[in-house]
Amino acid sequence: MQAFIQDFLDDFQRNFIQDNRWKYIVDGLKTTLVVTFLALILGVALGFLVAIIRATYDKTKKLKILNFICNIYITVIRGTPVVVQLLIIMYVIFASVNIEKVVVAVLAFGLNSGAYVAEIVRSGIMAVDDGQFEAGRSLGFNYVQTMVYIIMPQAFKNILPALGNEFIVLLKETSVAGYVALQDLTKGGDIIRSRTYSYMPLIATALIYLAMVMGFSKLLGLLERRLRNSER
Amino acid sequence: MKKLVSLLLAMACMLSLVACGGKGAKQITSLDDLEGAKIGVQLGTTGDIYATDDYGDENIERYNKGAEAVQALKQGKIDAVIIDNEPAKAFVAENEGLKILETAYTEEQYAHAFKQGGELKEQFNKAIKELKEDGTFDAIVAYYIEGKGEAYKSPEGIEYKGKLVMATNAEFPPYEYYENEVIVGIDVDLARAIGDKLGYEIEIADMAFDSIIPAVKAGKADFAAAGLTITEDRLKEVDFADSYYTGVQVVIVNK
Numbered sequence: 490m491q492a493f494i495q496d497f498l499d500d501f502q503r504n505f506i507q508d509n510r511w512k513y514i515v516d517g518l519k520t521t522l523v524v525t526f527l528a529l530i531l532g533v534a535l536g537f538l539v540a541i542i543r544a545t546y547d548k549t550k551k552l553k554i555l556n557f558i559c560n561i562y563i564t565v566i567r568g569t570p571v572v573v574q575l576l577i578i579m580y581v582i583f584a585s586v587n588i589e590k591v592v593v594a595v596l597a598f599g600l601n602s603g604a605y606v607a608e609i610v611r612s613g614i615m616a617v618d619d620g621q622f623e624a625g626r627s628l629g630f631n632y633v634q635t636m637v638y639i640i641m642p643q644a645f646k647n648i649l650p651a652l653g654n655e656f657i658v659l660l661k662e663t664s665v666a667g668y669v670a671l672q673d674l675t676k677g678g679d680i681i682r683s684r685t686y687s688y689m690p691l692i693a694t695a696l697i698y699l700a701m702v703m704g705f706s707k708l709l710g711l712l713e714r715r716l717r718n719s720e721r
Numbered sequence: 722m723k724k725l726v727s728l729l730l731a732m733a734c735m736l737s738l739v740a741c742g743g744k745g746a747k748q749i750t751s752l753d754d755l756e757g758a759k760i761g762v763q764l765g766t767t768g769d770i771y772a773t774d775d776y777g778d779e780n781i782e783r784y785n786k787g788a789e790a791v792q793a794l795k796q797g798k799i800d801a802v803i804i805d806n807e808p809a810k811a812f813v814a815e816n817e818g819l820k821i822l823e824t825a826y827t828e829e830q831y832a833h834a835f836k837q838g839g840e841l842k843e844q845f846n847k848a849i850k851e852l853k854e855d856g857t858f859d860a861i862v863a864y865y866i867e868g869k870g871e872a873y874k875s876p877e878g879i880e881y882k883g884k885l886v887m888a889t890n891a892e893f894p895p896y897e898y899y900e901n902e903v904i905v906g907i908d909v910d911l912a913r914a915i916g917d918k919l920g921y922e923i924e925i926a927d928m929a930f931d932s933i934i935p936a937v938k939a940g941k942a943d944f945a946a947a948g949l950t951i952t953e954d955r956l957k958e959v960d961f962a963d964s965y966y967t968g969v970q971v972v973i974v975n976k
Contacts, residue, residue: 580789584796670761670782670793680783683765683931686938686958 504689510681514690517677518697524594524673525660531599532659536606539563541636543607544614548622549632559607566604572665574601579669590671594663602659609655613648614640646716653709657702664698674698747800749974752824758800761790765931767829767950768803768970785929786892791816794973805948806969807866811894813973822972829950830964831896833912834937837960841885841944845962848918852911858965861910865895873910875917884922887912888942890930896948908946911965934958 505511539559546556566574575597583593617640625635667676678694681687747758760776762769764783773781782799784790790802791812803826804812813819835842852858863869889908891897897906904925916923926942933949936942937959948968951961 580792580796587797668785668789670784670789672783676764676783679764679931682935684770684954686934686955688935 500687500689504681504685504687505693508684510684513672513677513680514674514693514697515677517672517674520591520666520672521660521663521674524591524598524663524666524671527595528598528602528659528663529656531595532602532606532655535599535603537610539603539607540610540614543611545632547611547615563604563607566601571597571601571662572668575665575668590666590669593669594666594671594673598659598663598666601662602655605655605658606652609648609651610644612651613644616647617643649709649713649716653706657705660701660705661698749801749822749972752822752826752972755801755972759798761793761799761802763787763790763804763930766804767952768805768826770952770954771827771970772803788812788892791819791973794975795819797975800974802973803970804973805893805896806971807895808893809971809973818976819973820976822974826970826972829968829970831948831966831968832951832961832964834934834945834949834955834959834961835943836937836940837958839960842960842962844919845915845944848915849911849963849965851918852914853965857914858911861907861914862966865907865910872905873914875913879917879920881916881922882920884924885912885916885943886924886926886941888926888928888933888936888945889947890933891925891927892930893948897946907966908948912944912946 505514539562542552542555542559546552575594578597579590579593621639621643622635625639626632630638663673664675666673667679670676672680674694674697678690681690747754749755749758755776757780758776759782760772760780761782761784762772764785766787769781769783782790782793784793787802787804787808790799790804793799794802795816795818802809806821806825809821813821833842833845835845849858857873860870861873864872887909889897889904891899891904891906893906895906896908897904899905904927909923909925912923926936928936930947933942933945933947934955937945945959949955949961950968951964955961
């Protein structure tokens with residue numbers, strides 16, 4: 490038992506303390522958080538926009554061309570893997586410009602997440618009863634006002650669990666950012682592993698992702714409970 | 722709605738500004754110019770390990786594949802790539818506008834790696850010695866590097882008593898690479914020749930370079946042949962057979 494603990498401590502020292510290797514993990518964690526956060530904002534903005542266009546078309550048959558463009562966007566993004574999208578953005582779209590890798594990652598993951606968020610939000614909008622919409626219009630609200638004050642608040646509550654799910658997927662999906670030599674958390678662990686050949690960085694990386702997701706789920710749970718306060 | 726659109730437009734404008742703000746690539750003409758330059762390497766290779774020591778962690782860009790580092794170099798995303806001589810030649814031959822610096826970065830010894838304490842290492846040493854003496858090894862090298870003669874063929878009528886799994890990263894011409902959907906190369910032919918001598922069939926497991934040593938350590942592969950250099954750190958993890966080839970690390974830059 491003592492030998493095992495000694496081995497573990499030696500391994501730990503070699504993987505994280507020696508040569509300041511823990512810095513790879515910390516720097517990687519920072520990059521992962523920055524990419525996830527910015528991609529989240531881009532994804533949500535894009536997702537809501539696309540969802541509103543699509544829902545408006547579904548309800549009123551207006552915005553036909555925009556709806557068509559959104560459909561193409563969703564089909565292409567959902568139909569191709571995020572790693573391939575990332576590589577295409579890096580090596581095809583920005584082939585001739587020396588662009589920051591973080592920007593590439595934010596764009597790739599944001600665009601990717603946007604397509605999924607759009608469908609989640611649209612499902613929420615469509616799930617709100619048509620009677621709510623009619624009630625809004627008969628009270629004198631115009632279309633936009635009905636959307637903003639009546640439909641969206643109800644839709645938001647419906648989609649929160651699915652949206653949270655998407656954020657968790659996004660956070661974990663950023664682990665492929667290493668493909669464009671961006672040093673995110675996973676790549677940070679991989680760099681240590683390529684020096685020490687130990688299992689430890691993998692476990693550490695997994696634990697950090699797990700902790701982040703658990704923390705996030707907790708926050709989401711709190712928000713859901715708050716939003717349910719109005720239900721009686 | 723209009724607000725959202727204008728916000729998005731503003732974002733697009735900002736992004737395009739960022740996209741154009743990248744600084745121009747640095748022209749490298751000798752090893753001295755590498756100081757402060759952005760250097761691309763393949764994760765976990767000796768090029769990665771030495772360059773990190775020599776030029777500082779923050780200047781090294783670690784790609785999963787050597788070919789991706791070369792692509793980034795071509796597009797001016799990095800200033801130089803440090804990689805083994807033979808793959809470098811293959812990359813430069815394929816890509817106009819790239820060249821190899823005349824001065825080599827460093828020299829190194831390639832060898833097969835095994836799980837520590839196994840008996841395979843001694844058998845490999847003996848087989849490699851025989852293959853070098855009877856000219857088989859030279860013939861393999863001549864075929865893959867100079868394009869002379871033929872690839873190695875197993876003698877007919879061999880009865881194998883089992884198989885050995887060889888861990889490699891088949892993106893490293895001419896040591897191991899895909900040709901017509903089959904993995905070929907110096908390391909592959911040499912492994913087959915050794916296998917024929919020892920009575921084992923060789924099965925190739927293609928994996929990421931940084932997974933090779935963990936795979937051998939964990940017994941997922943019986944040995945590794947991947948242009949693998951003997952280093953002190955690696956010797957703590959695996960056993961190495963006698964070196965079969967001297968590799969050279971070189972620097973690829975834009976012309």
